[in-house]
Amino acid sequence: MLEEPQCPLCGRPLGTVNIDRHHLVPKTFKGREQFPIHKICHRKIHSVFTERELLREFHTWEKLRENEEIRRFIEWVAKKPAGFYTSTATSNNKKR
Numbered sequence: 709m710l711e712e713p714q715c716p717l718c719g720r721p722l723g724t725v726n727i728d729r730h731h732l733v734p735k736t737f738k739g740r741e742q743f744p745i746h747k748i749c750h751r752k753i754h755s756v757f758t759e760r761e762l763l764r765e766f767h768t769w770e771k772l773r774e775n776e777e778i779r780r781f782i783e784w785v786a787k788k789p790a791g792f793y794t795s796t797a798t799s800n801n802k803k804r
């Protein structure tokens with residue numbers, strides 16, 4: 709049986725819909741490697757970190773997952789179906 713591809717951020721199966729690709733190292737620098745990732749997880753990464761932060765510090769999945777904000781997101785998204793996507797979920801809801 710074929711191993712199901714998993715999302716490198718949240719660890720859930722990737723599924724077949726709402727899949728993006730993320731460059732751990734931005735392509736403007738030497739980054740070539742692209743990783744398939746849930747669209748919702750991808751949006752989350754880019755809503756939490758700036759390109760500069762991604763480049764300087766958060767260029768490994770381990771680093772990304774150590775971040776408090778990402779950890780909470782992973783816990784939250786763990787209960788959602790693989791293809792789940794909503795544009796509101798990725799915005800920062802600390803406003804209230």
Ligand SMILES: [Zn+2]
Nearest residue numbers: 715718746749
């Ligand atoms: Zn994911």
Ligand SMILES: [Zn+2]
Nearest residue numbers: 729730731750
């Ligand atoms: Zn990206």
